[in-house]
Amino acid sequence: MxxxxxxxxxxxxxxxxxxxxxxxxxxxxxxxxxxxxxxxxxxxxxxxxxxxxxxxxxxxxxxxxxxxxxFDEAEPVDHALIKGRVQAALARTAAAAAKAKPDQLLRRVDGDLDRLSGLIVESFGGADGYLICQFQSGGVEAWKVAIVQALMAGTGCRNVYERCDDLLRKGEGLPLVAGALAGEEPPDDVMYTDGGVKFSLDLKTGHRNRLR
Incomplete structure (x- = not known):
């Protein structure tokens, strides 16, 4: 300690x-x-x-x-805390996830908002699609396995991919890694709708191109 x-x-x-x-x-x-x-x-x-x-x-x-x-002296930092934080984040976004269309990208975990500082998780395609995770701090990096397990259990999604933001991970002294953490990697491009506008989206990098 x-x-x-x-x-x-x-x-x-x-x-x-x-x-x-x-x-x-x-x-x-x-x-x-x-x-x-x-x-x-x-x-x-x-x-x-x-x-x-x-x-x-x-x-x-x-x-x-x-x-x-x-801030609670009686609350240890353990698997139960991490699992509970992930579950709470998924519960917070459950209504939006239930209404999301298959071609929508939805943020399921939002860092400090969900008391998981440095963790961003987006879903695409629901339970049959992909969870795209960004581990942008040493804390969530250290609990990566527990986080992925809780995400899969809470969403039923079998495909979890880690996206790498080089600048943020370098700033944290973390290795620059990307790839499937569970299941299959997403395809190179998917069709994605944002505000009624269609895009071609690379889930691995976050890069998108507007479609005419």
Whole structure:
């Protein structure tokens, strides 16, 4: 376990609910050297007077040094927490998913909104289609397997693909990887409708071309 001590006066934004902790707000990080170097390692965040603030995912390679998982001292960061967050995100977007047409792209998980900082998940084609995931922080990268399992269980979708945003992952010190995490890779192009306008969409990259 790591311990992050926040500089005096810098804890106000965090206590107000801001889940992002920048390098400039941190006084010191204590713990085993190998844990400090592991992107997404769980850390206890505390004030300068050693009062508990929260538990966070720590990443020494990012300017966003830590992302708060929970402000509840009784809530551990474990598989149950990750599964619950994914389930809540899917429940939040369930009504929209039920109404979505097969050629619509729908965001099912939206990072900080769903308390899964750095995770973006979009669905295309419903349960028989694809889930496109972007892991843009060390915290969600560390819990990738649990996240994918929860997504598949919650949607019934068997095809999960990881899209790579090179710039964001480089900024987090994460390897540049892309590919199928479960099932099949999406085709090179699908027909996609946004606001009544049709596009040719590459689900692997997010690139789209408007169709006449």
């Amino acid at each position: 790591l311990f992050i001590t926040i500089k005096q006066g810098k804890e106000k934004a965090i206590l107000a609910g801001d889940p992002l902790i920048y390098a400039s707000a941190i006084d010191k990080v204590e713990g085993k050297p190998n844990e400090k170097m592991k992107p997404g390692a769980t850390a206890v965040v505390q004030s300068s007077s050693k009062q508990f603030i929260g538990r966070a995912a720590y990443n020494s390679r990012s300017q966003i040094r830590a992302r708060i998982w929970s």
